[in-house]
Each structure stands twice: as C-alpha cells, then as structure tokens.
C-alpha cells in the first residue's frame with residue numbers, strides 16, 4: 001500500500017482531533033514521567049499530549065515515514081520513532097500509553113490490548129480511541145464496490161486491513177481482571193460536511209486507502225467515481241445543502257493499580 005498522505009489527513013484535522021481531546025480529558029494522571037503516542041500520525045494527537053504534560057518524556061511511534069516527517073516538522077522538540085505497534089516494546093515502562101485512531105489498523109486485539117496494558121508502569125493508564133464505523137455507509141459502500149466485477153480481482157484483501165473491533169464488553173472482559181478501573185464510552189459525532197465530495201476526501205485520507213491503492217489508475221478512477229455517486233445518495237443534502245457524516249467512535253481508558 002502507498003504511504004499515508006499527511007496533507008490529505010490534516011485537511012479534516014479539527015474534526016479528527018476532537019476525539020483525541022475527549023479521550024485525553026478522561027486520563028486521570030497529573031504529571032506522568034513517560035508518555036507514548038502510538039500511531040502518532042502527523043503529530044496532532046502528540047501536540048495535545050505535549051500541552052497537557054509539558055514535563056513528561058514524550059515519544060511518538062508510527063510506521064509511516066511520511067507521517068513521522070510531518071510530526072517531526074510540527075514538534076521538533078519531541079522524539080518520534082519508526083515502529084510497528086504490533087511488536088512495539090518500550091525501553092522503560094510508560095505511565096501513559098495513548099493511541100488515538102490508530103489501533104483499528106493493528107490486528108489481533110485479543111492479544112494486543114492486554115499486551116499494551118502489561119507494558120505500563122504501576123499506576124499507568126492505557127487510553128484508546130477507535131472509529132467504530134465499519135457498518136456506516138462510508139465503509140459498507142467501500143466493501144460493496146470491492147466485491148463488484150470491475151474491481152474485485154484487485155481488492156480481495158482490502159477489507160482485512162482494518163482490525164475487527166471487539167465491542168465495549170469485549171474490551172472490558174480483556175482488561176477488567178488486571179485493571180484497577182476501566183472507563184468505556186461510545187460517541188457518534190455528526191460532522192457537518194460541505195459536500196459529498198468532502199466525505200469522499202475525508203475517507204480517502206484514511207479508510208479508503210486499502211481499497212484505492214491496489215487499483216491501477218483507470219480502475220481507481222472508476223472506483224472513486226462510483227463510490228462518490230453512492231456516497232452522494234447515502235448522505236443526502238440537509239436543509240442548507242450540507243451533508244451530515246455520522247461517525248461512531250469507541251473510547252477506552254484503563255488504569256493499572258499502583
């Protein structure tokens with residue numbers, strides 16, 4: 001798959017960073033010594049961590065060189081390293097492991113989430129937010145088109161790029177026995193988007209990548225044209241001509257005993 005496009009990702013940065021704020025607001029730490037931002041992307045979530053914990057040793061981890069370059073430019077004083085979350089191990093146990101909109105790209109949550117929790121220092125916090133939008137029209141339509149004759153030869157594996165979420169109860173069961181507390185919530189944002197094209201652009205920066213990147217240029221163009229038409233029908237214009245993009249997200253904050 002092609003690398004992430006930080007400029008495209010950042011086009012909707014305000015909306016994308018709102019859940020990062022709301023996740024961080026529920027982290028009950030005063031002055032953690034070591035903080036890690038897993039899947040830090042272009043540094044938008046890392047910047048929030050820097051503002052909230054200015055004295056912490058802060059590390060951003062990502063496996064996209066383009067995202068890391070963008071993050072380093074934005075926060076030159078922060079350490080950013082290339083790493084795969086699936087295998088990542090810290091040099092010293094962090095007090096906060098924070099992953100906003102990243103773990104949905106990492107497989108095997110049954111083992112991943114308990115493993116990340118185990119890596120924490122005593123009294124540490126694991127804070128996770130993930131889009132729970134696989135049943136939304138944006139994502140159903142991606143998969144629907146991938147099964148159609150024009151594109152299916154190239155897209156047999158596209159849907160597998162996203163991890164299967166386990167639901168609030170599933171994550172609770174994974175963490176409850178080890179954690180001192182587990183705080184879970186689910187929110188649906190309703191983003192006001194200027195046009196159907198803007199909705200397509202939003203997902204082109206993230207969820208649509210595994211469906212468009214494998215296609216030769218002509219097929220990518222026809223896939224995007226058909227996807228755009230179906231998105232326009234699935235998200236009709238509201239009273240002012242704009243479209244509402246419903247975007248469900250799952251939040252988890254698990255605290256370790258001291």
Ligand SMILES: C[S@@+](CC[C@H](N)C(=O)[O-])C[C@H]1O[C@@H](n2cnc3c(N)ncnc32)[C@H](O)[C@@H]1O
Pocket residue numbers: 004016017020038039040041042043044045061062063064067083084085086099100101102105106206
């Ligand atoms: C949707 S962006 C989230 C960026 C930022 N955390 C935010 O709050 O907007 C997801 C990021 O996770 C990174 N990522 C995906 N899978 C990864 C993996 N296995 N290891 C490390 N980073 C990964 C991507 O490169 C991308 O930068």
